[in-house]
Amino acid sequence: MAGRFLRAFEPLIRIMPEVRSPERRVRFNERLFWTGIALVIFLVMSEVPLYGLGGAGGDSLAYYRVIFASAQGTLMELGIGPIVTAGLILQMIAGSNLIEVDFSNPDDRSLFTGASKVLSIILTAFQASAYIISGLFGNLNFVQSLIIFVQLLAAGMILMLLDEMIQKGWGIGSGISLFILAGVARQIMLSCFSVIPVGGGQEPVRAYGIISALIQSIISKGSIDSPLILSQMGYPSIVGLMTTIGVFLFVIYAQGIRVELPIAHARFRGFRGKYPISLLYVSNLPVIFASALFGNIYMWSQLLWNNYKDSAWAPYIGLLGRFSYQERRLVPVGGLAYYVTSPTRGFVDIINEPIRYLVYAGFLIFFCVVFSAIWLEVGGLDPKTVAKQLVDSGMQIPGFRRSERPIEAILRRYIPVVTILGGLVVGLLAVVADFFGAFGTGTGILLSVSIVYQYYQQLMKERIEEIYPGLRRFLGG
Numbered sequence: 001m002a003g004r005f006l007r008a009f010e011p012l013i014r015i016m017p018e019v020r021s022p023e024r025r026v027r028f029n030e031r032l033f034w035t036g037i038a039l040v041i042f043l044v045m046s047e048v049p050l051y052g053l054g055g056a057g058g059d060s061l062a063y064y065r066v067i068f069a070s071a072q073g074t075l076m077e078l079g080i081g082p083i084v085t086a087g088l089i090l091q092m093i094a095g096s097n098l099i100e101v102d103f104s105n106p107d108d109r110s111l112f113t114g115a116s117k118v119l120s121i122i123l124t125a126f127q128a129s130a131y132i133i134s135g136l137f138g139n140l141n142f143v144q145s146l147i148i149f150v151q152l153l154a155a156g157m158i159l160m161l162l163d164e165m166i167q168k169g170w171g172i173g174s175g176i177s178l179f180i181l182a183g184v185a186r187q188i189m190l191s192c193f194s195v196i197p198v199g200g201g202q203e204p205v206r207a208y209g210i211i212s213a214l215i216q217s218i219i220s221k222g223s224i225d226s227p228l229i230l231s232q233m234g235y236p237s238i239v240g241l242m243t244t245i246g247v248f249l250f251v252i253y254a255q256g257i258r259v260e261l262p263i264a265h266a267r268f269r270g271f272r273g274k275y276p277i278s279l280l281y282v283s284n285l286p287v288i289f290a291s292a293l294f295g296n297i298y299m300w301s302q303l304l305w306n307n308y309k310d311s312a313w314a315p316y317i318g319l320l321g322r323f324s325y326q327e328r329r330l331v332p333v334g335g336l337a338y339y340v341t342s343p344t345r346g347f348v349d350i351i352n353e354p355i356r357y358l359v360y361a362g363f364l365i366f367f368c369v370v371f372s373a374i375w376l377e378v379g380g381l382d383p384k385t386v387a388k389q390l391v392d393s394g395m396q397i398p399g400f401r402r403s404e405r406p407i408e409a410i411l412r413r414y415i416p417v418v419t420i421l422g423g424l425v426v427g428l429l430a431v432v433a434d435f436f437g438a439f440g441t442g443t444g445i446l447l448s449v450s451i452v453y454q455y456y457q458q459l460m461k462e463r464i465e466e467i468y469p470g471l472r473r474f475l476g477g
Contacts, residue, residue, distance in 0.1 A: 005099040006111045013114035016121070017157065019165045026169055028462045035171035035178065038162040042179050045075040045158070050151055052144045053137055066187050066444040067291045069179040075155040077131070079183075080176050081299075082123035082156055083163065084292045086116050091289075092374070117160060124156035125149075134303040173458055177451045184444040188244065191236040191439035198235055203227045210236040231437075234345030240437035244445060247433045251449040254279050254425065259414050263395045272398075275390070277411075279425065281418045282381060284450035286371040287426050290364055291443045294340040297321070301337040302330055339363060346437025357435070365427030372423030376415070383411035 026034075046069075053073055065071065070079025090112065094101050101108050131137060131152075132145045140148065163175030171178075194209035204225060206213040213236075217225050224238075231237040260274040301321025308317055321337025323330040332338040339359045343349035350357050376382050387408035390396070397407055426446060433442025440448065 005093075006101060006108075006115050009115040009118050010111070012118045013111070016114065016117055017161060019161055019168055019170070021168045022170060031170065031172050031462070035166060035173070038166055038171055038175055039178055039182060041162060042069075042076070042159070043182060045155055046071040046183075048075050049073055050075065050077065050137075050148055052140075052147045066183055066441050067180070067288075067295060067447075069176075069183040075151060076159075078124060078127055078152055078156055080159065080163075080179055081292070081295065082127055083120045083160055083176060084288065085296055086119035086123050088289050088292050090116050090119065117164070120160050121153070121157060125153055128152035128156075130300075130303050134307045136303065136306070172462065173451075173455055177447075177454070180444070181448050181451045181455075184440040184448040187440040187444065188448075191240070199227075199233070203231065203233055203235070206235070208235060210238065210241050214238075230347065232345070232348055234348070234437070236439060237346070237437055240346060240439055243433055243436040243438040244440070247429055247438055247442065247445050248449055250429065251280075251446060252453070255450075255453050259418065261410065261414075262398055263390065264398050273395075275386075275395075277414050277418050278422075279418060280422045280450065281415065282372050282375045282422060283454070284426070284447045285375050286368045286423050287430055287443050287446050289371040289375075290367040290427070293367060294364070297340050298332070298337045301332075301335060306330065342434045342441065347435055350435050361431040361435075364431055365424060368427035368430070369420055369423040372419050372426075373416075376419050381415070381419075383408045383415050386411055386415070 050073060065079065068079035068081040068084070070076050070081065093099050094112070101112050128149050132140060132149060137148060159175075159179070163179075165171060166173060166175040166178065190209065192209050192211045194207065195212050196208045197205055198208045199205040204227065206225070206228070207216050210228065213228055214224065217223065217228060227233075227235075227237075229238045255278065257279040259277045261277065262272065263275050264272045298321070301317070302323055304317045305321055305323045308314065309323075318335050320335050321332050322334035323337075324333050325331075332341055339356060340363055342360065343357055384404070387404045390407055391404050397410060430442035430446055433445055438445055
């Protein structure tokens, strides 16, 4: 049974808006339709400016907007940040056994999900208030502040309900993953094909998108300008394009690296199969959690510094992050936030500040490994849980008696090692992609490839079940 902490959320859970689970099996085409509707609503909200907000200045949170699927100055100003942060907090305290929750119990799982929704709304209200009070939106009067707060709170609630609608079976996959994928895809398309002029000063004027800039350079000069190979200003470059393609291909290849354990049904002797343990066993969750942690450190340290840099607390806030204005935006110049920020100009920044970004690389890889190990337990992917699931479904490993203990012992040889190795690989890929200026950020690329792969698998499964309903019970439908 759930502990007191989760039970405390019950009164609030009862008054929270909720999307009901479908009482019938939703057809494949209908699920595609509702998934598309959710995506359209998200994209529209990403373009609708906040009413009552003046012109936006430099965007100091630009790097983390891809991860949080947010858009500056719009209804999606906060994006999925509060939802991901709420999930991160609850998963961490559940994984450390600070709260009692049995994920195999439907009531506990439902209570945990409800508590996550309540905490998401609380964090949305808190973050919106912090943005307004800190002056991130400029100097606003009370009426403007109230209007913007209500808009951000309503947008956060709509986003949460869209994610719940998809996850409860009306759509396909996860709303959070869908919104991240849309944001990353948009950023990659802009980095490739945008014709908005940029440059001047150290670099010649060019189109922002690298493919557009290449065409422009070849037509006008008959050659490729050297800044297009590796931009000094952090604009999309040929090196960034090659890195993006390389990371995409490697992650696709890594999805196929797996250990396959033979399994057989205990009663039906002819039924045999394989249980795959992929290199990316815990998928993209470790890099989401690590990026969410870094993003929150950066965001809250910036808000605290902007509001209290002249107070008596300034020395302590400076440990979390010190900032200064450069090119009309706040950038970290010290503290923890300085070392958890990705390079904005790719390899150019690495050359100028190697120690800083080596520390960043170490932090990112370390936390990817840590969150991989934590999610192994929290997500029910540990050897003990998997062994119980196999035995309960009537499966066994040939040559071993049908019991949880020997299956768990065999799984324990592979799962913990693959989990740590997968977290290490994901962290290294994210670092390499960021260092060489990959489009959509290294974390964004890793997430998008994993999400596309998951959608591909789920779409194929849904399509097969639609065509051959008799196979549904074998596929777990």
